[in-house]
Amino acid sequence: MKYSKEVMDxxxxxxxxGSLDENDANVGTSVxxxxxxxxxxxxxxxxxxxxxxxxxxxxxxxxxxxIASSALITDWVQGKNLEEAKNIKNKDVAEHLSLxxxxxxxxxxxxEAVSKAIEDYQSKQKNLNKKIx
Amino acid sequence: MIYLDYQATTxxxxxxxxxxxxYFCEIYGNPHSSTHVMGEEAADAVEKARAxxxxxxxxxxxxxxxxxxxxxxxxxxxxQGIAHFYKERGNRIITSVIEHPCVLExxxxxxxxxxxxxxxxxxxxxxxxxxxxxxxxxxETILASIMTVNNEIGTCxxxxxxxxxxHERGIIFHTDAAQAIGKIPVNVKNIDLxxxxxxxxxxxxxxxxxxxxxKERLRVSPLFHGGxxxxxxxxxxxxxxxxxxxxxxxxIAAKEMREEYTRLVAFKSYFLRQIFDNLPKVYxxxxxxKSIPGCINLSFDGVEGEGIMLGMRxxxxxxxxxxxxxxxxxxxxLKSLSIREDLAHSSIRIGFGRFTTQEEIEYTASKIxxxxxxxxxxxxxxxx
Numbered sequence: 001m002k003y004s005k006e007v008m009d010x011x012x013x014x015x016x017x018g019s020l021d022e023n024d025a026n027v028g029t030s031v032x033x034x035x036x037x038x039x040x041x042x043x044x045x046x047x048x049x050x051x052x053x054x055x056x057x058x059x060x061x062x063x064x065x066x067i068a069s070s071a072l073i074t075d076w077v078q079g080k081n082l083e084e085a086k087n088i089k090n091k092d093v094a095e096h097l098s099l100x101x102x103x104x105x106x107x108x109x110x111x112e113a114v115s116k117a118i119e120d121y122q123s124k125q126k127n128l129n130k131k132i133x
Numbered sequence: 134m135i136y137l138d139y140q141a142t143t144x145x146x147x148x149x150x151x152x153x154x155x156y157f158c159e160i161y162g163n164p165h166s167s168t169h170v171m172g173e174e175a176a177d178a179v180e181k182a183r184a185x186x187x188x189x190x191x192x193x194x195x196x197x198x199x200x201x202x203x204x205x206x207x208x209x210x211x212x213q214g215i216a217h218f219y220k221e222r223g224n225r226i227i228t229s230v231i232e233h234p235c236v237l238e239x240x241x242x243x244x245x246x247x248x249x250x251x252x253x254x255x256x257x258x259x260x261x262x263x264x265x266x267x268x269x270x271x272x273e274t275i276l277a278s279i280m281t282v283n284n285e286i287g288t289c290x291x292x293x294x295x296x297x298x299x300h301e302r303g304i305i306f307h308t309d310a311a312q313a314i315g316k317i318p319v320n321v322k323n324i325d326l327x328x329x330x331x332x333x334x335x336x337x338x339x340x341x342x343x344x345x346x347x348k349e350r351l352r353v354s355p356l357f358h359g360g361x362x363x364x365x366x367x368x369x370x371x372x373x374x375x376x377x378x379x380x381x382x383x384x385i386a387a388k389e390m391r392e393e394y395t396r397l398v399a400f401k402s403y404f405l406r407q408i409f410d411n412l413p414k415v416y417x418x419x420x421x422x423k424s425i426p427g428c429i430n431l432s433f434d435g436v437e438g439e440g441i442m443l444g445m446r447x448x449x450x451x452x453x454x455x456x457x458x459x460x461x462x463x464x465x466x467l468k469s470l471s472i473r474e475d476l477a478h479s480s481i482r483i484g485f486g487r488f489t490t491q492e493e494i495e496y497t498a499s500k501i502x503x504x505x506x507x508x509x510x511x512x513x514x515x516x517x
Contacts, residue, residue, distance in 0.1 A: 001439065001443075003443075008443075011440075011443055011444075014511065017510070017511045031513065035474070035475030035478075035514050036474035036475055036478075037478075038437055038454055038463065038475070038478035039437075040513050040514055041513070042513035059511050059512060059513035060511060060512070060513065061435065061436065061437055061475075061512045061513055061514045061515075062437050062440060063437055063439035063440050063443070063454070064439065064440060064443040066437075066440075067440065067511070
């Protein structure tokens with residue numbers, strides 16, 4: 001597969017690899033994809049008291065495009081509030097990385113990972129508020 | 134750059150190229166022009182090549198060899214040609230699920246024409262399930278096609294046994310031997326048709342051959358019509374330099390096979406020891422013993438095949454993962470082994486050959502170990 005320099009750089013020196021504490025109420029976690037399909041992304045965000053994403057980490061089982069897409073999107077979401085983070089579209093990721101058509105699903109998966117992590121964070125917060133009440 | 138993809142293709146041996154060169158600009162006569170000296174010289178070269186090809190498969194009569202454009206054409210000619218020529222005899226064709234796409238797709242095309250095609254499964258070690266094969270045989274069966282050596286996992290199929298089985302029941306037996314020639318001894322004793330490729334044996338691309346058993350007076354319907362070259366079964370002017378090339382490649386391969394085999398066996402055992410000693414949960418796809426030594430297919434739990442290849446761009450290997458194919462489907466050969474689906478995505482094939490060195494193998498093993506360790510650290514489905 002012929003990849004762009006952007007993909008190769010992110011594959012060789014991927015940023016934001018790792019995990020955050022899943023039990024932390026301020027952390028949202030998502031796992032998207034399936035091993036049987038050859039792509040799994042686990043993505044986590046940490047939200048600060050101002051509602052902004054202060055940290056994001058990922059782990060990926062997949063090809064270069066999956067790794068690069070996750071590394072890029074975890075970089076982009078940091079410092080953004082949840083609405084802004086939701087507005088990052090797979091098209092932006094694919095364009096930035098010049099992904100070949102056959103690899104577009106990797107950027108779709110990365111977008112899905114962010115939105116599911118936000119959902120997870122929000123549902124955790126909702127449950128927390130219920131408990132307080 | 135290290136080339137370890139010898140199942141995909143091989144470099145042309147310089148000795149082969151040297152033999153070919155005079156037939157481009159000096160002895161350029163049409164080998165079918167028997168009326169003048171230039172034609173005769175070209176014809177002599179083609180006939181010598183035919184004999185060299187016949188020799189490596191122990192075919193008694195060189196006339197039983199037909200030159201084609203490659204193994205794909207040879208397989209098409211054999212399977213379509215027999216099916217069409219002998220369609221009055223019966224309707225059933227038996228093949229296996231791990232054949233090369235040029236066999237599978239040819240059989241599927243025949244199925245669309247109305248032939249009854251059975252795709253026999255393989256056991257988990259990649260060897261054909263003989264019981265299923267036997268059960269598939271009916272009085273309607275006219276042809277069976279089973280490859281000699283698989284191109285993805287290197288397993289050697291029991292073609293002698295299958296050939297005997299076929300002959301007891303009056304079935305014509307074809308084998309695609311593209312991956313076997315020059316690697317293991319191959320003999321057409323129990324075989325009716327055999328496909329051969331030039332570029333898999335250090336010869337040129339664009340040439341192959343089909344052995345058709347002359348003693349049984351077998352015929353195949355031609356794929357295309359023309360000047361009735363190759364006894365009417367394959368029209369078209371023969372490419373003299375390419376014929377000379379595949380002939381020379383066969384002669385060298387036959388001479389050096391034993392020595393090469395021994396060398397590759399040592400490479401394989403060294404390489405596997407390095408990998409298994411340094412990485413847990415690595416699985417060999419296929420059969421460690423019933424396979425050619427130059428083809429190693431491994432699955433690395435927790436990491437994806439294309440991801441591994443990207444980490445070692447200075448080494449040319451191939452992968453069975455969906456990500457490295459245009460169809461986004463993992464290898465059908467690996468799927469047929471009933472391995473875990475994620476492991477089909479986690480595979481790479483390492484192919485050793487004539488020009489592989491011990492240093493290259495040592496470097497590749499250490500690079501794979503390093504890359505897999507790095508990728509496992511970032512894998513959500515791997516726990517140390």
